[in-house]
Amino acid sequence: MPPTGDPLARRYRRLLLGYPRAWRRARSEEMVAVLLDAAAPGRTRPTVREAVNLLRHGLRARLGRPDSRSVVAWAALAAVICGLFSAALATWVAWQTARPLPGRAETAALVAEVLPGYDLGNVQPGSALFTFYTQPLRPRNLDSLLLGDGGEYQQGATVAGATGRPPASQQEMLALAQRRLGETGWRVYAPHVVPEVTCTANGCTPTGGPSDVSLAARRGDTGLQLWLPGKPSIDNTYLTVSLSRPAPPAALPAGIAAGLLGAVAGWFVFGWASRRTTRPHPAANGVIVLYAFTMLLWCAPVVLAAPSLLRHHRDEPHPVWHPLWEWLGQPGLSLFFVVGALCALSGLVLATAPRRDTDPLRSTAVG
Amino acid sequence: MREPTFLILTALAGGPRHGYGIIREVTTLSEGRVTLLPGTLYTALDRLTAQGHVAHDRDETVDGRLRRYYRLTPDGRRALEVETVRLRQLATAAETRLGALRPRTA
Structure with a gap:
C-alpha cells in the first residue's frame, strides 16, 4: 500500500500487523479503506473495539484458525506455561552462582555476633544449596525424584543447635536475638508464634501450653532462622539457628529473560502446530488431544x-523465598511435567505428518 | 450458519457490494442490531470465499481508496436458500406454539 500521511490510516495499518504477512499483502489496502470509510469524520485513532477486533482476528489468522474463537486463548496458555517453566529452569541455573552455605567457622562467628554467650557448638554445615534427603542430588536419585519423592528436594541450610538447660527464658532469648540482629545490621521480621496443638480426626486445637517461636532475619546473601521451641525437644535442644542463602542476584534477570524467551517459543511452536494441523490433517484430532493432556499435566501442578505456597508465605515471614520451581509444583510433581513433555513431543511429531490437501499453504496464506 | 454469515449472504443477494457496503447493508437488514466490524467481516469473507459461496467481482478506486466488490455465487445462493427455509420452518413452528399459548377470546 502506498504511504499516506493520514495518522488514522497509519494506526489501522499498525493494527493489521497481527495478521500474517501473506494476508496483509492481499488484503491490507482494502481493509484500511473499509476501516477509513467506517470511521467517523475527524477521528484520528481507532476505537478500542476496532483495535481488539483487528488484533483478535489477526492473531486467529496468524495461528491458522481464523474461525476459532478460542485459539488465541489456547496459544496464550501454552505461552504462559512455557514461559513459567523456562523461567524456573533459568533460576535453577542462576542459583549455581550463589555462595556456598556458611561453614562451621562462619556460622560460629554469626552466632557469637547474634547470640553472645550462647554455645551452639553442634553445627551441621549444609551439604549443598539444594539437597535431596539432606544430601546433594546425584544422578542415581533421579528415579526417586521423579517417582514420588520430589518434595524432598529442598533448600539446604547450615544448622546450629544449643542443647541442655536453657540459660534464659524463651522471651529473654527472643528479645536478645531481636536486639542483637537489629544492632548488627540484619533485617528482622516479626516473630512467628506456633501454638502447641492437640490433633484428633476432627482437627487440631490449641492446648494452651508453651508455644514455639521462630524469628527470621536477613543480611546480604544470608538468611537466618532462629527456632525457640516452647518445650525442649527430645534431645534437649532449646535453640536452633539455621542459615540459608536467598536467590542470587542473577536469578531475577535470568528468570525474566528465560521466561520471555520461553513464552515466545511456546507461542511460536503452538502457532506452527496449529497452522500445520488445520483440517484435513491426518492427525488433527490426535494433536488436539495431546495438547490438552500436555496443558493438563503442566498446569495441574x-x-x-502455587495457592498452598502462597498461603505458606503469608502465614510466616520468609527472609528467603521459596524458589520459582516450587511454586510450579516441581520437582514434587515432576512426573506430571515429564509425561506432559512426552505428550507435547508426541503431538509435535504427529503434526509433522504430511497433509492431505495438495496445497498445504492455502489455509495459512488466506488466514 | 451464524447470524453474521447469514446477514452477509443476504446483503450480497441484493447485488455485488464492497466491504463497507456490506457492513452498512447488514446494519440496515438487522435494523441496527448487528454492526459488523471489519475484522469479523473479512474473516467471514475469507471463509465464504474458500467455501465457494462468495467470489471477487471487481475492483474500483474511489477517492484514492480501493474498493473490492464481492458477489454471491450460485453455491452461496443455494446455501442462503437452504438456511432461509430452515429459519422459516423454525419461525413457523415457534409462531404455531405461541399462537396456542394466547388466551382464546369468547
Whole structure:
C-alpha cells in the first residue's frame, strides 16, 4: 500500500500487523479503506473495539484458525506455561552462582555476633544449596525424584543447635536475638508464634501450653532462622539457628529473560502446530488431544502448588523465598511435567505428518 | 450458519457490494442490531470465499481508496436458500406454539 500521511490510516495499518504477512499483502489496502470509510469524520485513532477486533482476528489468522474463537486463548496458555517453566529452569541455573552455605567457622562467628554467650557448638554445615534427603542430588536419585519423592528436594541450610538447660527464658532469648540482629545490621521480621496443638480426626486445637517461636532475619546473601521451641525437644535442644542463602542476584534477570524467551517459543511452536494441523490433517484430532493432556499435566501442578505456597508465605515471614520451581509444583510433581513433555513431543511429531490437501499453504496464506 | 454469515449472504443477494457496503447493508437488514466490524467481516469473507459461496467481482478506486466488490455465487445462493427455509420452518413452528399459548377470546 502506498504511504499516506493520514495518522488514522497509519494506526489501522499498525493494527493489521497481527495478521500474517501473506494476508496483509492481499488484503491490507482494502481493509484500511473499509476501516477509513467506517470511521467517523475527524477521528484520528481507532476505537478500542476496532483495535481488539483487528488484533483478535489477526492473531486467529496468524495461528491458522481464523474461525476459532478460542485459539488465541489456547496459544496464550501454552505461552504462559512455557514461559513459567523456562523461567524456573533459568533460576535453577542462576542459583549455581550463589555462595556456598556458611561453614562451621562462619556460622560460629554469626552466632557469637547474634547470640553472645550462647554455645551452639553442634553445627551441621549444609551439604549443598539444594539437597535431596539432606544430601546433594546425584544422578542415581533421579528415579526417586521423579517417582514420588520430589518434595524432598529442598533448600539446604547450615544448622546450629544449643542443647541442655536453657540459660534464659524463651522471651529473654527472643528479645536478645531481636536486639542483637537489629544492632548488627540484619533485617528482622516479626516473630512467628506456633501454638502447641492437640490433633484428633476432627482437627487440631490449641492446648494452651508453651508455644514455639521462630524469628527470621536477613543480611546480604544470608538468611537466618532462629527456632525457640516452647518445650525442649527430645534431645534437649532449646535453640536452633539455621542459615540459608536467598536467590542470587542473577536469578531475577535470568528468570525474566528465560521466561520471555520461553513464552515466545511456546507461542511460536503452538502457532506452527496449529497452522500445520488445520483440517484435513491426518492427525488433527490426535494433536488436539495431546495438547490438552500436555496443558493438563503442566498446569495441574501449578494450580495445586502455587495457592498452598502462597498461603505458606503469608502465614510466616520468609527472609528467603521459596524458589520459582516450587511454586510450579516441581520437582514434587515432576512426573506430571515429564509425561506432559512426552505428550507435547508426541503431538509435535504427529503434526509433522504430511497433509492431505495438495496445497498445504492455502489455509495459512488466506488466514 | 451464524447470524453474521447469514446477514452477509443476504446483503450480497441484493447485488455485488464492497466491504463497507456490506457492513452498512447488514446494519440496515438487522435494523441496527448487528454492526459488523471489519475484522469479523473479512474473516467471514475469507471463509465464504474458500467455501465457494462468495467470489471477487471487481475492483474500483474511489477517492484514492480501493474498493473490492464481492458477489454471491450460485453455491452461496443455494446455501442462503437452504438456511432461509430452515429459519422459516423454525419461525413457523415457534409462531404455531405461541399462537396456542394466547388466551382464546369468547
